[in-house]
Amino acid sequence: MPELPEVETTLRGITPHLLNQSIKKVSIYQAQLRWLIPDLVSQLLDVIVIGLERRAKYLLIHLNNEQTLIIHLGMSGSLRFCAPNDERRKHDHVIFHLNQAQELRYHDPRRFGCILIEPTISVFKHPLLNKLGPEPLSPDFNAPYLIALAKKRKKAIKSLIMDQHIVVGVGNIYACEALFIAKINPGKICSEVTAKDIKALVNAIYDVLSAAISQGGTTLRDFVQSDHQPGYFAQQLSVYGRPQQPCLICKTEITVITLGQRSTFYCPNCQK
Numbered sequence: 001m002p003e004l005p006e007v008e009t010t011l012r013g014i015t016p017h018l019l020n021q022s023i024k025k026v027s028i029y030q031a032q033l034r035w036l037i038p039d040l041v042s043q044l045l046d047v048i049v050i051g052l053e054r055r056a057k058y059l060l061i062h063l064n065n066e067q068t069l070i071i072h073l074g075m076s077g078s079l080r081f082c083a084p085n086d087e088r089r090k091h092d093h094v095i096f097h098l099n100q101a102q103e104l105r106y107h108d109p110r111r112f113g114c115i116l117i118e119p120t121i122s123v124f125k126h127p128l129l130n131k132l133g134p135e136p137l138s139p140d141f142n143a144p145y146l147i148a149l150a151k152k153r154k155k156a157i158k159s160l161i162m163d164q165h166i167v168v169g170v171g172n173i174y175a176c177e178a179l180f181i182a183k184i185n186p187g188k189i190c191s192e193v194t195a196k197d198i199k200a201l202v203n204a205i206y207d208v209l210s211a212a213i214s215q216g217g218t219t220l221r222d223f224v225q226s227d228h229q230p231g232y233f234a235q236q237l238s239v240y241g242r243p244q245q246p247c248l249i250c251k252t253e254i255t256v257i258t259l260g261q262r263s264t265f266y267c268p269n270c271q272k
């Protein structure tokens with residue numbers, strides 16, 4: 001599933017090719033994604049992309065007609081640039097026609113993604129965006145903020161950092177990895193985690209996400225080539241997906257439990 005680093009990589013990959021470009025028209029081959037693509041998207045004609053940004057895992061493409069496209073890649077979505085005469089692949093549901101040499105195609109076999117359009121002025125008031133917590137790489141996500149929230153809560157610390165109302169974009173992989181780096185047991189009750197450990201956790205979240213994004217950055221050249229899959233990159237993972245393998249620090253077997261319905265990997269010796 002595309003996580004925040006993949007979405008950020010996608011943003012960085014598409015921005016140089018889309019910013020200030022005109023979308024001549026949009027062809028929709030399958031409108032039923034997670035939600036129906038609004039007619040307004042298929043009616044776009046000769047609009048210019050004047051800005052792109054990411055909020056959580058949503059890509060926001062601001063247009064010069066005061067509208068903003070909201071794109072989510074869901075479980076299996078991707079965007080890639082193609083030449084107009086490249087054969088359309090199965091599951092290429094939407095084509096944004098840019099110019100004679102290039103078009104942007106939205107590909108999504110499982111169709112859990114979405115393409116919506118909203119007035120730019122109120123886009124952050126959209127129900128998908130208006131209750132999101134701070135970005136994990138922004139100054140708004142800091143130790144005092146998380147310490148204050150953790151103090152009152154009785155749920156597992158891992159569930160707290162995966163809650164999109166608390167902080168966005170910390171998916172299961174990155175939650176496991178950050179808790180390993182911060183040496184915190186994923187099941188530990190929030191209110192029992194020390195302020196010092198929460199501070200370490202905030203730093204660890206920053207570090208794992210930044211590292212993943214910079215690794216993604218190395219694949220950006222591939223991103224725009226039509227014969228390559230975009231953006232996902234093999235990462236160095238310390239605990240995630242390593243059940244029964246030795247901890248990289250102490251050689252204890254990595255344990256896997258289910259927490260909040262998600263597989264949770266940790267070292268029972270290093271993470272207290």
Ligand SMILES: [Zn+2]
Nearest residue numbers: 247250267270
């Ligand atoms: Zn260990």
